[in-house]
Structure formats: structure tokens, C-alpha cells
Amino acid sequence: MTRFRYIRPVLALLALASVLTFMSVDADARVGAGSSSGSRGSRTFSAPPSTSTAPSTAQPMQRSMTQPGQSGGAMAGQQGGLFGGGGLLGRPGLLGGLAAGFLGAGLFGMLFGHGLFGGLGGFSSLFGLLLQLALVAFVARLAWSWFQRRNAPAFAGATMFRGAPNDVPGMSSGLGGGGMASGAPVAVGQADFDVFEQHLREIQAAYSAEDLNALRQRVTPEMVSYFAQDLAANSSRGVVNRVSEVKLLQGDLAESWSEGDMEYATVAMRFALVDQTIDRATGQVVEGSATPTEATELWTFTRTRGGHWLLSAIQQA
DSSP states (O other): OHHHHHHHHHHHHHHEEEEEEEEHHHOOOSSTTTEEEEOOOBTTTTTOOOSSSSSSSSOOOBBBOOOOSSSTTTTTOOOOOEEEEEEEEOOHHHHHHHHHIIIIIIIHHHTTTTTGGGGGOOOOOOHHHHHHHHHHHHHHHHHHHHHHHHTTOOTTTTTOOOOOOOOOTTTTOOSOOOOSSSSSSOOOOHHHHHHHHHHHHHHHHHHTOOHHHHHHTTTTTTHHHHHHHHHHHHHHHTTEEEEEEEEEEEEEEEEEEEEEEEEEEEEEEEEEEEEEEEETOOOHHHHHHHSOOOEEEEEEEEEEEEEOOEEEEEEEE
């Protein structure tokens, strides 16, 4: 049994390295840096209704100039999906809890020679080692499945926004259900969906080109400030984000409403893009690849009544 004592730490390190490798290959160079930022009026701290495009609960805002009201923040702690809202090992989700528990109690226990349940008496037998390896393999398999889904290539014939000018105001006009808006309803038609799709491409292109003037024409001042912070951080790191081949695959309306003279519309969008981070000095790819990946986000647009739509928030689905 002595020889197994030397094998266990090596296997633990290999398993941990493989999980971290799965995490590191997923780049978020696109606009918003894969976070949730901005304001949605009085609904900033309320999750948008689920849709067919984004069936899970959206991440709460991580950056917002809107202050939570008396009833605000009710949804801020909710995390949806297999992994929760914080990524593979982020805020608690099914895999987040599994990975944190297994890596903490199992892998690190193995490193210190205590076994998987060292604190509970420990396993020193071959059976204990096999059980540990099975648990590590289970976590690695889940991580690999997640990685494959995130990097699945775009498929042909994907649907765009579903809706027509005669959509029922305040209801989801896409494939998802959606709920009636609590404020005065706003009619969102096909012409609006065309603008949203156009903004998706143009905002990504302006961010990739580090063109703040172009961004100011399409997003709110609050979002410009966040994008400027992200671009400054990239400049400090000596890298630049390059996003290309942006293509909307599917989209639908989550909710639309008005507050005084302001109108809001939150749309779920699943899109494909080439997402890379490039070293400014060498031109080499630091993160990402030339292979298109997919992302699903909820974008909230706002306008004064009769004005032009501006992006006011991005939330991760």
C-alpha cells in the first residue's frame, strides 16, 4: 500500500490541472467581458423572465449605477443552471458545489495524504483510492461536457428574432413565454428587432476597434464608462480584444415596459462569434481561438419615447 501513497498526489495534481485547463481556454473578449453590467430602470435588480433563448435565470448585476430600492436585490442572490452564475467554480450551482466540495475535500485531502474523507477517519485502502479517482473523473467529465457545449459550432438554419409588428405589447414575442410587464406596455415589432440585431454587431465591432465615439452613439453613458474601464484594463495588460464574425442565431423578447418618458426592452440573444484576446506587442493570441464559439446574453435597450434605442445593460444567461 505504500506505493499508492506516492501515486495519489500525482493523480490529484493531474486532475486539478485538467479542470483548470478546461476553465482557462474559455475567453470572454467580447463586449462586457462576460459580466453583467448596466441598468434596467426600476427592474435593475429583478431578473428578466425566462425565454426559449435564455431559459435559465439571468445573472444579477455586478456593476450598476442604479441603487437598490427597498424591494430591490431580491433576485441578486439567485443563480441558474448547472454551474450557477459564477462559472465553473464560481457562485454555487450544481457543478460549482460539486467541484468545490470534491476539490476541497478530495483532491487537497489526497495531496496531504489524508484520503478523500481524511477528516472523517480516512480511507487507506485501494477501494478508497478507486473511489477518489471515480469522483475526480466525474467532475472532469462534467467540466468537459460544459466546455463542449460552450464551444459548439454554429448550426445552419438557426432562427433569428421571432416576432412581428403586431406582437402583443408587454408579452414575449419570441419562442419563450415571458410575462406581462408591470409598467405600461411597450409594443416591440420587427423593426425594433432589426435594430437590436444591428446593435449586436455594431457594438461588438466598435468595442473590438476600441472606438468609444462609435460606442457613445449606441449605448448609454453608463455602459460607455464600463467599456472604457475594460479597454483601459486591457491596455494596461498589453492586450487588445478582437471580436469578429458576429452572427445572431436566435433571439426573443423577455419583457418590455415604460417608466415615465423612458421605454425599455430586454431581449435574449444567442449568437456566434470569434472571440480572441491578442498581445499588442507580438500579435499572438493570448486567449480564445479562431474557432467560433457561442454565447447567450440578455441585452436591455432603452430610449426616450419616439427616440433611438441605446444599450443600457448586458446580463449573462
